[in-house]
Structure formats: structure tokens, C-alpha cells
Amino acid sequence: xxxxxxxxxxxxxxxxxxxxxxxxxxxxxxxxxxxxxxxxxxxxxxxxxxxxxxxxxxxxxxxxxxxxxxxxxxxxxxxxxxxxxxxxxxxxxxxxxxxxxxxxxxxxxxxxxxxxxxxxxxxxxxx
Numbered sequence: 001x002x003x004x005x006x007x008x009x010x011x012x013x014x015x016x017x018x019x020x021x022x023x024x025x026x027x028x029x030x031x032x033x034x035x036x037x038x039x040x041x042x043x044x045x046x047x048x049x050x051x052x053x054x055x056x057x058x059x060x061x062x063x064x065x066x067x068x069x070x071x072x073x074x075x076x077x078x079x080x081x082x083x084x085x086x087x088x089x090x091x092x093x094x095x096x097x098x099x100x101x102x103x104x105x106x107x108x109x110x111x112x113x114x115x116x117x118x119x120x121x122x123x124x125x126x127x
Contacts, residue, residue: 046106061103068097 053061071077072094078087099108 045110049106049109057103064098064101064103068094068101071097 050058050061072090075087077090077093079090080086081088095105095108098105104112
């Protein structure tokens with residue numbers, strides 16, 4: 001009898017928690033809530049990265065972006081994707097152009113930080 005009452009109390013507490021959290025149980029169980037939170041975190045970090053730039057850097061980024069978009073959009077630089085005959089915008093060329101011109105995109109910047117962090121861990125492990 002004691003165990004049955006405890007299970008009922010547990011289910012009531014879990015039900016109230018789910019209702020108050022604004023996340024449905026299937027969303028939480030399927031990982032949609034975690035995915036949504038990860039996307040929000042990434043977008044916030046992305047905004048913080050671009051908002052922390054100086055006005056001169058923002059102006060340079062605008063010029064570089066215009067140049068790199070024009071370069072990657074040229075018909076001779078477009079790429080074909082698997083299973084398609086259409087030509088698409090050359091994203092790798094755009095990203096490399098932005099990096100080489102000194103204004104990496106946030107994704108490039110974060111991957112460079114991860115590589116640097118990984119190399120630091122490797123050097124600490126060798127000592």
C-alpha cells in the first residue's frame with residue numbers, strides 16, 4: 001500500500017513538473033527539447049560573436065562578405081551536389097575566402113577554437 005501511494009505521488013509531481021516547464025513529455029523524451037536548447041545556445045553565441053566586433057571590423061566584414069559572396073556565386077565557381085544537375089552556391093569557397101581575408105564566420109571561428117583546445121589537451125597529455 002505504501003509503494004502504491006508513493007508511485008501516485010511521484011506521477012503527480014512529474015505531471016505538474018511537465019506542465020509547468022512548458023515542454024511536453026514526448027518532446028523531452030524524443031530529444032527535441034535538448035535540440036531546441038542547443039540551437040538557442042548556438043544562435044546566442046553567434047550573435048555575441050558578431051556584436052562584440054568593433055565598428056572597423058564590422059565594416060571590413062561587410063566588404064569581405066560582399067567580395068566573397070560575389071566570388072562564390074560566379075558561375076564558374078558554383079558546385080554540383082550529389083544527385084542533382086543544378087549548380088549551387090560554393091559555401092566552402094565563401095568560408096575559406098572569409099577566413100583568409102581576416103573575418104572568419106562564427107562557425108569557422110568556433111572550429112578553430114576547438115582545434116586549438118584539442119591541441120592543448122594533446123600537448124598536456126604528452127607531458
